[in-house]
Amino acid sequence: MNAGRNGHGPIYCLEGISKSYPDVVALAPLSLEIRREERVAIVGPSGSGKTTLLHMLGGVIQPDQGRVVIDGRNMASMASGREKAGLVGMIHQQFDLVPRLSVLHNVLAGRLGYWSLWRSLISLISPQERHLATEALRKAGIEDKISQRTSRLSGGEQQRVAIARLLVQDSQVILADEPVASLDPTRSEDIVRLIREIAEESGKTLVASLHSVPLVRAHFTRVIGLRKGTLAFDLPVTQVTDDILTELYDLEGNRDGVLSPAS
């Protein structure tokens, strides 16, 4: 695994990034650093800019102003898919797999950034680097589903496929946008634990947006609170009290952010 072998500085340097859409400011200018191997949880009510921030960290959207520097390089000027694939990988709330493809191909899609177009084409007929997919699915705990059609899997299993895809991509950073929002509490715990273990084992950096306070407390090292696109707090997890969290959600009078009480 290649994570953590490049450079020693922070993995992320956000330099005054902001983003606005026609009728709303999604993110006001924000600057912060994320160090290697940190596990950062982003919390905040719905519409506070969590997804926008994660998408900018992943280079899916570009900031209006400022820049995202990853591993010492400007995200916006990253040309090749290969380079980006080695740096950031992402999992999503709705898993975002291709239902008609087999689990195997959905996992191998994590290699697309590294493969030539020709190799991608061949792989659809004769799967390439199959051992990587098998190994990743074993780690994700669903080895036996390898040749099933993805649409037949349950939500939790699909998220494990998405995690396996991330594993074969083998990026330095794992971004997770509400990875467990569509799952029940028990499955949520399993999935978040799995993501955390993967990050810890191979020294990857993890940035995730989450709604569940117990999961944040159990698996993350640092918490960033967002409110209406601005930074509310940025603290080590040990210093995040219930009061701070209550204030984050309550000030808005906004309760749709499903704040589960600390248990």
Add this chain to the structure above:
Amino acid sequence: MIRPQDLGHRVSFRMPRIDVVKGSIVAVILLALVSWSYILLQDSTGFGDLFSPSTWRRGSDFVGRLLGVGSAGTPAFLTLDAWVDGGRLAYKTLAMSILAAVFAGVAVLLTFLPGARNVASGELGSGHPMARYPLFILVRGLFIFSRAVPELIWAFLVIFVLSPGILTGAVALAIHNYGILGKLSSEVVEDLDPKPTRALQAAGAGNSKVLFYGILPQVMPQFLTYLLYRWEVIIRTTIVVGFVGAGGLGREFRLSMSFFHYTDVTVLLAWYVILVVFVDLVSSWLRRLAR
């Protein structure tokens, strides 16, 4: 013939379910191979001709003549008369297409209900079951038959009975489109939510009231959309029924081709494309309104 017991323990006795999708893909590939080899094994396939220089010379000659190369006198597309004549025919052709759409639409409105499976089973509306099923089979049979026979063949048959003219073409077009529209409309009825109509029946509404207040309002928008789509297809096909003497652009097109009046062909083709584009525009505008 291999009997299951011959295979012994190696195979479970459950027959493997044939996957429709995979079976279809194999069947399609086989069909394509057989068809192409059949066509290419014929004496004069024209396939080799596609690559011979003489064919290309003839082809470019033909295109040249459409564009007026070597025509005696002024090419037709440079004379106002030809365009005016073409315009008059286009006008008649448009009328033919509207008549065809209206005939088909009215016929469908009169018959689509008995053609719906949920009406035949009594799930929607009422009526005597002894009458419903025969009627269902009759109407469905009519739909299939009139749909399976192409417009041009209907035109050939209709011309034996009706005098040549746009009415003949309209009737031929209407018969074919009756089958297509009928099938589509019956399927709309089959997809209807039965609850609103049951509520009406419970409130004591009779059959006709259920039809006008429960079924038609739900079916009409979709029906109109289909009718307008079919109108777009009908205008393209008017030229074809015209070939057999049903009048309009098609008849003149066929005559000009036979007499080698190629520059007239160009004018008629231009009017044809204008008509098609015009109908497409009007239809999409009306479809937006109907929604």
Add this chain to the structure above:
Amino acid sequence: MAFSLRLLESRRFITLVLLGALAWSAYNINWSEPIVHSGGGSSLVTLVKSLFTPELSPSFLKLALEATWVTIAYAVAGISIAVPIGLSLGLVASGVLTKPGAQRRVVMVATRLFLAVIRSIHELVWALLFVAALGLSPMAGILALGITYGGILGRIYADIINDVPDAPLKALRSSGASEWKVLLYGRLPLALSDMLSYTFYRFECAVRAAAVLGFVGLGGLGLEIQLSLDDLFFDEVWTLLYFLVGIIILVDLWSSALRKRLVS
């Protein structure tokens, strides 16, 4: 202004337009001549009578079977040309492989316009033009079918490829896949079932169209029907029509079975 807009949008307005169109077209019929021509009535009787007495002699059935096979072969060959045309032009017209910008828009609009032109001309007209250019050969008919149906399929393929859900594609892009790879691993697998089911529906239409191609002198059911009509052998015509109806029903059953599997 507001009033006229509301008028335009009302259902009543549509009704008025439709009724007006009907009146205008009815006015265009030449009512002065008899609608049913002399002898039309007796022709109708013969036609309907022979509906129940189709020609069933073994030799004619063999001929009808052969003609049916030729029609199917032409339809299959035509569709097998139409699919690659539709797929390649549809991909260009969907614009998914090019970078956004003015250039892409021009290419997309131009391709869509081209597709519109080739499908707006009926396949029989294409066939007549090809026969005039290439001479009377099966290829003229197959090319005519392939071009018209290529235009139809291309437009629909482009729409289907454009309409696939965006989220899985974004996920692929975020793992560094280029647009070509997104196409292979995202768009095409997502669009495939819709594309297959539409292509099958079009195959049914192609069988009918291939039957009609007989009328420009190409073999198959159309040619046989025309020959029998010329001799006024209506019972033979009906036999041939029953064969045509038969294959249409078969293709219809096949495609609806397939569609049911693809949709679920």
